[in-house]
Amino acid sequence: MSRGWRAEAKRYGAPAAFLLAVTIGVLVVRSGLETRSTPTTTVPTTVSTQTGPVPKRQRRFYHLRAGETLSDVALRFNTTVDALLVLNPHVDPNALEVGQRIRVR
Missing domain, CATH: 3.10.350.10 (LysM domain)
Structure with missing residues (x-):
């Protein structure tokens, strides 16, 4: 690990390996969110099978x-x-x- 990780570990009071694992986890989750397509809804093409006015x-x-x-x-x-x-x-x-x-x- 680089010196930057050690400085961050001291700063946050956490082991460097823990900070590395958290960072990797965040990056994996973020990439999954960015590549996931937004959900789409389908609209029925026909609204009703009846034609003409509704019987009384x-x-x-x-x-x-x-x-x-x-x-x-x-x-x-x-x-x-x-x-x-x-x-x-x-x-x-x-x-x-x-x-x-x-x-x-």
Whole structure:
């Protein structure tokens, strides 16, 4: 080992071999992080198999309660806020009212 390692060992109060092992470990972990590709998500190419409007018997509506947000409704019906907004283009998410009827399916 070089003199630099000995000086560092004295400075940190650790054996030089320990400092060398830690440095190598950090370099190995860092190189693994840098070469790892970022995770990607796949988006389905088809959104729905149905074409045309949803039959009336399959449509479902919900009446808002005090304090509820579109996020709350989306969680309740296992959907997203964006999907609710597509089904309800007339709804302003910042001006919801108690008893307001929104389509959830």
